[in-house]
Amino acid sequence: MGRKGVICFIISLVMVAPRAFGASSLEEDVRQISTELRCPVCQGLSVADSPSRMADQMRDLIRERLEAGESPEAVKAYFVERYGEWILLAPRREGFNLLVWVLPFLGLTGGAAALLMVLRRWKNHPAPAATSVDPATLERVRREMAQDQS
Amino acid sequence: MTASWKRSLIPFSVVPILLLLAYGFRTDPRVVPSPLIEKAAPPFSLSLFDGGHLSLDGLRGKVVVVNFWASWCYPACYEEAPVLEGGWRAYKDKGVVVVGVNVQDTEQAAREFMRRFQFSFPNGVDPRGKISIDYGVYGIPETFFLDTEGRIAYKHVGAVTGKVFSDQIEGLLERARQAGQERGKVGRGA
Amino acid sequence: MTAELGNIALWTALVTALFGAGAAVIGHRRGNTPLFEGAHNAVLVHWALVTIALLSLEYALITSDFSIRYVASNSSRNYPVWYKIAGLWGALEGSLLLWAWMQATLAAQVVVMYRRKHRDFLPYVSAVLMGISAFFLLVLLIPANPFERHAPVPSEGRGLNPLLEDTSMLVHPLLLYSGYVGFTVPYAFAMAALITGRLKEEWLYITRRWAVAAWMFLTSGIIYGGWWSYHVLGWGGYWAWDPVENASFMPWLAGTAYIHSVMIQEKRGMLKVWNLTLISLTFSLVIFGTFLTRSGILNSVHAFTQGAVGYFFLAFLALILLSTVTLLTYRADRLKSEGAVDSFLSRESAFLFNNLLLVTFCFTVFLGTLFPLLAEAVRGVKVSVGAPYFNYVARPIALGLLFLMGVGPVIPWRGGSWVSLRRNLVGPALAGLAAGGTTFVAGIKSPWVLLTYALAVFVSGVAVQEYYRGIRARRRSAGEGPLQALGQLFLRNRRRYGGFIVHLGVALLAIGIASSSAFQVEQERMLKQGESLEAGRYQVRFERLTGSEGPTHVKVQGIFTIFNDRHEAGRMTPGLRFYPTQQEPIAEVDYWIGLKEDLYLILGSFDREGNWAVVKILVNPMVSWIWIGGAIMALGTLLGLLPAGLLPPPVKGEQS
Numbered sequence: 001m002g003r004k005g006v007i008c009f010i011i012s013l014v015m016v017a018p019r020a021f022g023a024s025s026l027e028e029d030v031r032q033i034s035t036e037l038r039c040p041v042c043q044g045l046s047v048a049d050s051p052s053r054m055a056d057q058m059r060d061l062i063r064e065r066l067e068a069g070e071s072p073e074a075v076k077a078y079f080v081e082r083y084g085e086w087i088l089l090a091p092r093r094e095g096f097n098l099l100v101w102v103l104p105f106l107g108l109t110g111g112a113a114a115l116l117m118v119l120r121r122w123k124n125h126p127a128p129a130a131t132s133v134d135p136a137t138l139e140r141v142r143r144e145m146a147q148d149q150s
Numbered sequence: 151m152t153a154s155w156k157r158s159l160i161p162f163s164v165v166p167i168l169l170l171l172a173y174g175f176r177t178d179p180r181v182v183p184s185p186l187i188e189k190a191a192p193p194f195s196l197s198l199f200d201g202g203h204l205s206l207d208g209l210r211g212k213v214v215v216v217n218f219w220a221s222w223c224y225p226a227c228y229e230e231a232p233v234l235e236g237g238w239r240a241y242k243d244k245g246v247v248v249v250g251v252n253v254q255d256t257e258q259a260a261r262e263f264m265r266r267f268q269f270s271f272p273n274g275v276d277p278r279g280k281i282s283i284d285y286g287v288y289g290i291p292e293t294f295f296l297d298t299e300g301r302i303a304y305k306h307v308g309a310v311t312g313k314v315f316s317d318q319i320e321g322l323l324e325r326a327r328q329a330g331q332e333r334g335k336v337g338r339g340a
Numbered sequence: 341m342t343a344e345l346g347n348i349a350l351w352t353a354l355v356t357a358l359f360g361a362g363a364a365v366i367g368h369r370r371g372n373t374p375l376f377e378g379a380h381n382a383v384l385v386h387w388a389l390v391t392i393a394l395l396s397l398e399y400a401l402i403t404s405d406f407s408i409r410y411v412a413s414n415s416s417r418n419y420p421v422w423y424k425i426a427g428l429w430g431a432l433e434g435s436l437l438l439w440a441w442m443q444a445t446l447a448a449q450v451v452v453m454y455r456r457k458h459r460d461f462l463p464y465v466s467a468v469l470m471g472i473s474a475f476f477l478l479v480l481l482i483p484a485n486p487f488e489r490h491a492p493v494p495s496e497g498r499g500l501n502p503l504l505e506d507t508s509m510l511v512h513p514l515l516l517y518s519g520y521v522g523f524t525v526p527y528a529f530a531m532a533a534l535i536t537g538r539l540k541e542e543w544l545y546i547t548r549r550w551a552v553a554a555w556m557f558l559t560s561g562i563i564y565g566g567w568w569s570y571h572v573l574g575w576g577g578y579w580a581w582d583p584v585e586n587a588s589f590m591p592w593l594a595g596t597a598y599i600h601s602v603m604i605q606e607k608r609g610m611l612k613v614w615n616l617t618l619i620s621l622t623f624s625l626v627i628f629g630t631f632l633t634r635s636g637i638l639n640s641v642h643a644f645t646q647g648a649v650g651y652f653f654l655a656f657l658a659l660i661l662l663s664t665v666t667l668l669t670y671r672a673d674r675l676k677s678e679g680a681v682d683s684f685l686s687r688e689s690a691f692l693f694n695n696l697l698l699v700t701f702c703f704t705v706f707l708g709t710l711f712p713l714l715a716e717a718v719r720g721v722k723v724s725v726g727a728p729y730f731n732y733v734a735r736p737i738a739l740g741l742l743f744l745m746g747v748g749p750v751i752p753w754r755g756g757s758w759v760s761l762r763r764n765l766v767g768p769a770l771a772g773l774a775a776g777g778t779t780f781v782a783g784i785k786s787p788w789v790l791l792t793y794a795l796a797v798f799v800s801g802v803a804v805q806e807y808y809r810g811i812r813a814r815r816r817s818a819g820e821g822p823l824q825a826l827g828q829l830f831l832r833n834r835r836r837y838g839g840f841i842v843h844l845g846v847a848l849l850a851i852g853i854a855s856s857s858a859f860q861v862e863q864e865r866m867l868k869q870g871e872s873l874e875a876g877r878y879q880v881r882f883e884r885l886t887g888s889e890g891p892t893h894v895k896v897q898g899i900f901t902i903f904n905d906r907h908e909a910g911r912m913t914p915g916l917r918f919y920p921t922q923q924e925p926i927a928e929v930d931y932w933i934g935l936k937e938d939l940y941l942i943l944g945s946f947d948r949e950g951n952w953a954v955v956k957i958l959v960n961p962m963v964s965w966i967w968i969g970g971a972i973m974a975l976g977t978l979l980g981l982l983p984a985g986l987l988p989p990p991v992k993g994e995q996s
């Protein structure tokens with residue numbers, strides 16, 4: 001497999017990954033939802049991770065609502081209705097929030113494109129770049145550093 | 151020439167970030183506005199410490215103060231307890247009900263707290279936190295002021311002071327009076 | 341008396357720092373040697389003065405002088421002496437004093453080491469370092485004075501935040517601060533290079549070791565912080581993407597990019613502007629992080645109490661950003677450097693993509709950390725950006741970095757051929773695929789975990805193969821024994837082979853992170869005495885509760901008997917500490933640590949009579965790989981940094 005093959009393989013796995021969760025049990029759903037919700041009395045911890053009693057009660061409520069047949073989305077929507085968007089640890093992918101989701105990947109692809117252009121220019125560059133420190137300076141610095149170390 | 155002029159603008163690219171950070175001083179990360187304001191208060195039924203049940207629906211037409219408290223919440227709950235009890239005594243004959251919801255507490259400690267402050271307004275337990283989650287409570291104490299239509303008019307986070315209490319209650323009573331007059335006018339007109 | 345001494349020392353240190361900064365530059369410009377020498381002496385005097393201030397506060401802490409507000413708020417008579425000492429960095433004012441002292445120490449060290457050399461750089465380096473010092477001293481004197489007195493004098497202090505009452509308190513902050521402060525030296529040299537226009541590689545050679553040392557401290561500090569969070573905060577995790585954690589992670593990412601990209605400039609003379617930008621970015625992020633932690637604009641577990649300090653730090657950040665960007669723009673013409681490579685497939689491009697990923701990562705963390713603020717400013721709505729977001733975005737980037745970490749070191753500079761690349765990568769790639777395949781067959785289906793395992797094994801394979809080939813070559817050419825060959829290999833190219841050790845550490849770390857986040861088992865239930873709860877192959881039986889009194893708190897512990905596969909394996913005693921000064925109890929978790937998994941118990945609420953208790957059991961797989969990986973990273977860096985003088989000289993003779 002060439003390097004391109006490896007890259008394609010990785011990219012395809014990365015794309016597939018979020019969808020890889022298959023059928024899930026009730027407890028897995030509770031866990032999943034509670035990792036996405038902020039524990040309101042804590043500072044930045046999720047409902048899943050928080051040892052606080054409030055988080056306990058919220059986990060119970062999530063379980064109860066799922067058992068009553070609500071979809072995970074509906075359970076999350078309930079919490080948003082009561083607490084506001086603030087309760088979601090990952091902002092919804094809509095409107096202004098898209099910025100926080102899209103910018104990193106735009107930056108990455110834009111940066112990669114720019115890098116490839118730079119590399120192309122460098123590749124066509126005729127003269128090999130000489131090392132820009134003259135040998136004398138380099139030697140002096142090396143000598144001094146050797147003194148520091150001894 | 152123009153190129154170097156343009157280039158001298160580059161350093162200013164950091165200004166928006168600095169402005170954003172400066173904006174941070176104007177907001178308090180601990181204050182989270184409730185989305186429930188001006189919405190119908192979530193209904194609840196409370197088993198009271200003195201035995202009975204209290205249902206929010208039964209209080210329609212009154213101004214209702216719903217206070218979430220706990221005995222471990224020191225000092226804020228201890229500061230506001232006299233205010234709530236005093237407010238209840240002063241306004242209970244004017245169509246105002248104060249309801250205490252005890253959360254994340256033990257029964258013994260809660261009863262002791264109520265004895266200490268001689269609570270005479272209805273108090274009940276929210277044993278599994280359902281009511282507090284329904285109200286989007288994130289810190290104890292929190293107090294909700296409901297108008298006569300059963301809508302949440304105002305939410306107060308932290309200890310309620312006498313001024314906050316009476317200002318809110320007077321405002322809501324006034325609102326109810328005006329609404330009553332409006333209805334009266336409409337009724338006469340029709 | 342102590343307070344007055346401290347304040348006088350701080351004021352004089354401020355004046356000395358300002359004098360030093362001015363005199364260094366003016367003395368150099370005018371060729372006034374006495375002034376110039378005076379400036380350097382001022383740096384040393386300034387260090388002595390800050391040391392006096394630091395010792396004054398320590399003296400007050402150790403003698404429990406509660407007439408000083410800081411001491412009364414952060415110490416207690418009941419503390420053992422170590423906690424009294426650690427009170428210095430337990431809160432805002434003291435931690436800034438420690439920072440100022442470290443800053444002063446480095447400045448003094450720079451002057452002592454370089455005063456007879458680098459005569460063109462040193463005045464500006466001193467000026468920049470003294471400028472930074474002056475800022476910290478100003479903060480210590482105005483908004484965050486640790487020597488402020490108060491009345492009435494309490495008979496007992498309030499003590500540290502109970503979460504800080506842990507031996508880690510003696511290690512983690514010191515490591516982290518050393519990392520932060522360490523980056524000021526390369527930054528100061530970079531500024532000196534920009535100011536003087538001596539933009540060749542000189543500044544970079546001088547400061548490379550400083551940057552790598554700072555990186556090592558920052559790395560150890562961050563990982564040690566994870567360990568602290570894991571065993572003290574009591575939620576079973578080590579990293580929460582909390583704003584303050586992010587504040588330490590951002591300079592780490594920028595610094596990591598920097599210590600890699602300097603190699604391109606050293607070897608090829610390319611990327612001058614980029615390297616200056618990266619080191620400036622790293623330092624700016626250090627100050628930005630300090631601003632975040634101390635301004636109170638973001639909510640965080642670790643945040644210090646806020647005050648006017650935030651305005652000072654914002655102003656300082658503005659000064660740094662504006663002056664640095666202006667200087668960079670001004671010098672951009674002289675920094676133009678055209679690069680040249682023979683092939684897209686070159687070490688240079690691997691490094692460039694590594695930089696791209698690291699900087700994007702850094703930008704993402706920055707964006708996510710500040711996005712709540714931005715959303716509130718624009719939409720007026722509070723939003724949260726937490727772990728689910730960061731994990732989602734970080735995973736692909738981290739995997740990309742792992743991939744490059746394997747490929748990069750074996751591609752030759754300027755460019756290599758597919759043939760040679762294949763020769764170097766076939767072995768490790770097969771090992772990686774085999775590792776991924778085995779775990780897949782073993783029943784693990786998460787693609788993230790599989791990829792992480794495969795890439796981590798790939799990276800380790802490359803490192804091991806390079807060592808192996810190096811040793812084999814030396815044994816053939818010089819006829820050395822295997823150990824001698826290893827030693828010689830290392831001595832001849834400490835940076836490269838130290839780097840491989842660091843990469844090995846990262847691979848272990850990645851495996852630990854992937855396993856512990858994907859396969860954590862969690863069980864929580866209320867247990868009556870004698871009842872058991874199962875988690876994985878463990879059974880946990882609740883026996884009873886016990887209470888004990890510590891110097892500052894009352895502790896309630898649950899006693900649990902543990903069965904491993906039905907065999908009694910011992911007892912665990914997770915507890916809760918109740919502090920008279922704190923509303924909520926602090927969890928004291930109990931854990932058994934193993935290479936395969938940790939068993940981790942958290943005591944929840946309990947009945948006062950001890951009839952029942954709520955317990956949460958976590959089985960965290962391979963968390964210790966993270967600590968081991970971190971330790972190996974630090975060790976590898978240290979080996980790469982060892983001064984030549986401490987090592988036996990390489991055998992003379994053939995050149996490699």
